[in-house]
Amino acid sequence: MNARLVHFVWSHRLGLLVIVAVAMVLIFPLVTNNPYTLELTNRIAIISLAVVGLNLFMGSTGQISLGHAAFLAMGAYGSGVLTVHAGLSPWVALLAAAVLAAFFALVVGVPLLRLSGHALAMATLACNVVVHHVLLQEDQWTGGPSGLAGIPPLSVGGILLDNPVQLHFFVWGVLLLVLFGALNLVRSLPGRGLALLAADEIGAACLGVPVLRVKVALLVLSAVLAAVAGSFFAHTYGYVSPDSFSIFVSTDLAIMVVLGGMGSVWGSVLGAAVIILLPEVSDAAETYKEFVHGGILVAILLFAPQGAMRAIRQGWQLAVWRWRRAHATA
């Protein structure tokens, strides 16, 4: 009986996980409707959107991008500039910003993806620096260093998304859809090809994975997701400023991927949550906060280099195995 239950749970683990996730998202605002908590969780959801995309790129190509904040910026500023200066509706602006980011990723991606390793990391970082600089300098459009305010919130079916609870359902709903898509992709046949691509480019190519096309496609996909996240960011806060999209934000995004585990879809959310919640924890340590912040980061990378999600999964598998063995002997 018990064994059958375990088998059922195991074989339907993904479906069950999705059901549990949806249920948790639905129930969460009933448990706490404190705007502070919701602001944090909403931010986790928004950033996770970008991290899932970046993780698909990094996890499948094994390459670092240190420039994804530039795509976030394109979404945020695209939304901001088009709504504030051109008076477009938020959804149109969001769409236009996503298209812009996709186009930029395509143009930059084709020559740059010939690079690999540190050169690619540096090149993406350089793109980020340039975009950041444009945001600072072109102040008649971007508001320069003091930022761009007065960005209207999104609305869905006539409901204005301007309070944390409505935003919660919206951003987590979108994130779950994206996660679902990403999980599908990872489990699909092309997804298996991507997993091999991460481990071995030539091997993957010889098995029929169109390497350059896939790399560019994933860069574009991750750029679009980052741009959408940036747009949500802009419409949520109603304000954007260049330093929200500096290279340090890019490194943070990459750290979220590595922390959660490259190629792990759920790990993306976990990594985003850890990095966003870390200051809330380490703030309590006041003078020692940088030690706590950096120390936790170092500890996770030292002791769970495969990523937090895989470490958890391995722990779980170990537990299941032990349980099975105990019941086999009994």
Place this chain on the structure above:
Amino acid sequence: MRRTLWWLVAGMLLSAAPVFAKETIKIGAFFDLSGRAAFIGTPTKLVAEMVVEALNAAGGVGGKKLELVIADTEGDPAKAATIATRFIHKDQVVAIVGPTLTDEGMNVKKIVHTGRTPVVMTVGGDPVILDGEKFGPARWVFKSPQRSSTAVERLFTYLKEKGLTEVALLTADDGFGKDGLRWMEALAPRFGITFVAKEAFGARDTDMTAQLTRIKHAAPKALVVWTIGPAGAIVAKNRQQLGMTVPLFQSHGLPDPKYIELAGAASEGTRMPATKLLVVDELPEGDPQKPVIQDFVRRYTERGYHKQFPINTHSGYAWDAIMLIVKAMEKVGTEPEALRSAIETTKDYVGVSGTYNLSPEDHNGLGVDSMVMVEVRDGRFVLAR
């Protein structure tokens, strides 16, 4: 009437349950303590703690102790927004002081507006207290440092007096520098000032000889530099290196003994607008600010803060920010809307950085008379002649 009622309620609560006696009035204070402006945010935090301690030693506000809830924005606007939400909804503070940077302040405006909590900011930029579509709601936002426009007016008045009207501008490309540039361009015609060169540099740049060389060719009568932090000192050193003799004027961001320390002999003769805090000894006896400033300086040095953070023109802003809140609180208590309008109608509060007269149109309340021109002479700041 209302005040007595409040006192009455407070008194009843105090006598009724000793546990309530411990209840405090919470003020949220968030500054950049580890980010790019930690060197401004950290002393601001120290001063905020100092003023709260002083107030509590004097009996608190209406018999209740003040409690400061401190947080670190890390120079990140998104982080600042999170902290502001936490202050309002979790810590349930009555009012907020901070943050340190203009873009942090901008990202907080909407939150304090919907959260109905007054905030007195210690940021340099003016957009935080501008209201409207382009700037976001400013109804609940105040700021204690002078507006950039005030400092520009003070400087331009001085330049006009001295007949130094052909000016070369060298501005940082951060928020502070751009704000200054915007105001200088807007106010120049009124003072008959023309610009013969306009150059920019990054706030973290380490060499401005290229920009200064171009300025040198424009042969201005005065060189105005608008920045905050060490870049100003580097400009001073580069100017000396290139053998330029054109008089150097800095912004109100630089009156700081650190500037003299960093620029060394190159700082000699630099003039800049500043609060009276730096030249308190030279103030006439009748100046109402003199005793306030002297008291502030005494407390600051008693605690030994001046060893790492020598008193500069920004030192008093956190003091004034908290005092603006406390003065209003003493009048009307802690009900948000009442507190907000009490801050908005503050009149003749004599603070460290000037005499504040706020109004619904002016959420800063400091005029040109709150600033003086100072000059570096023999390694210290004195009133400029």
Place this chain on the structure above:
Amino acid sequence: MDWMQFIWAGLGNGAIYALIALGFCIVYGAMGIVNFVQVDFVTLGGMFLYSVAVTAGLPVPLGVVASMVGTALVAMAVERMALRPARTANHLVLVFLTVGISIVVRGAIHMVWGKNRMAVPPLTADDPVRLLGAYVLPQTLWMMVLTLLAILALVWFFRGTPLGLAMRAVASNPRAAAVVGIPAGRVRLAAYAVAGACGGLAGALVTPITTLSADVGVLLGLKGFAAAILGGFGSFPGAVVGGLILGISEALAAGYLSSAYKDALAFVLLVLVLAWRPQGLLGR
């Protein structure tokens, strides 16, 4: 003779970028990773100089030596305590491990030296000298001379000492080096020490000009990394050439094009070079 003024400014900064880039290359050679703690080695160099020359009041040249030694010791501690226990050979994870270490080191700097800006004395008096039609600070000349000396010392180290030769062997073929019994641990430790000394020297030389604060190394370090990539990551002559090109092009951009966009122009140049030559200017 404006251009001469710009060239001097560029050479000074370029020498520092080159020194930092060398630090990046040395660790890359030994471990195959980008060591982001290099950024803090630069800051530490300035801090040690401050402690020795200002706080303790000792002569500045002694301070420069102390900052090289001190930073090298810190670098060795970082390698020994934080990188060696890592349970992975995955380069990506190690790179981000160094980012985490960098946060901790910066926290330590904040605690020991505080958060305010500091002034650091230059090696010799601050009066500019007139050289080839430009005004040059003596410190700029020191930067160039000492960087050159450091490069010569490195050449000697890598060509003339057993440890240096071992490090070169590891850099060119790690597996073969392991087979012939070169102790990987000692090589990594030595690489960190040398990289730390390079960063420390750069910090001690540049902070009298830039002024000193806990994050002074971040932007400089970034430019150093860019210089290393520009020249071809891992190539020592490439690091020097990359540093100088970056420094000079920055100064010329500020002088002749747009001072507002000069930082961006340096990075645009970098991207263009990489698109043309993915392995960098002098990379293999």
Place this chain on the structure above:
Amino acid sequence: MLRLEGVTKRFGGLTALDGVSFAVAPGTVTALIGPNGAGKSTLLDCLFGVQRPDAGSIRLGERELVGLSPDAIARLGLARTFQNLRLAPFETVLDTVLVGLVARQPFSLWAGLLRLPATRHTERAMRLAALQALDRLGLAHKADWPAGVLAYGDKKRLELARAIVAEPQVLVLDEPVAGLNRVETEAVASELRRLRRAGRTVLLVEHDMDLVMRLADTVVVLDGGRRIAQGTPVEVQRNPLVLEAYLGQMEVVA
């Protein structure tokens, strides 16, 4: 029919392949042998588009393969195993074999993201095919193990399973029994025999002369980048050039 004509590849001054020509007839096992450094690996790299030959042509049926990308070549029906294992260690054994089917389908990220019912159906069919391939090589009971934890012999067989699952037109095996013990080698040999019976076309690159002699229909001998002999196993065994090439090698080894 896979036909190579005058394939030449130079690395700097070194000529790795010097006008190599031979053909692999359909339904046969062709073995490619030669001492170390003879150019076998370079030849395979050229065949799969990893390297581009400087001259010559490689045709599969009527299609010219030179100039195509590796994935395009894989899609035309060439599959291979690798001398040095190329496996993703965290993927399960079953998933690893599934990757062998990537070339059989258009590579669409969209289809993966949306997971339409049609995709689901084909993937179920592919899973079945993958399990069958595993079963034939005796790995079915380890289908949910991570590939990284398998023993070396199992990994070799896993790669073989991955290569045959797509039923390619030409199967290229790069040293499939190197490092295997006798029992394991025998398992691979019987699988190869089964493939030949089923009419598969195989290009076998192998050191194990015993295996080559037992299985191959035709043997091609490379030395120093040139084809020095071609024929049936018996013919090749008697060829003095071949003996010299191998004996010379042996002397070096001894």
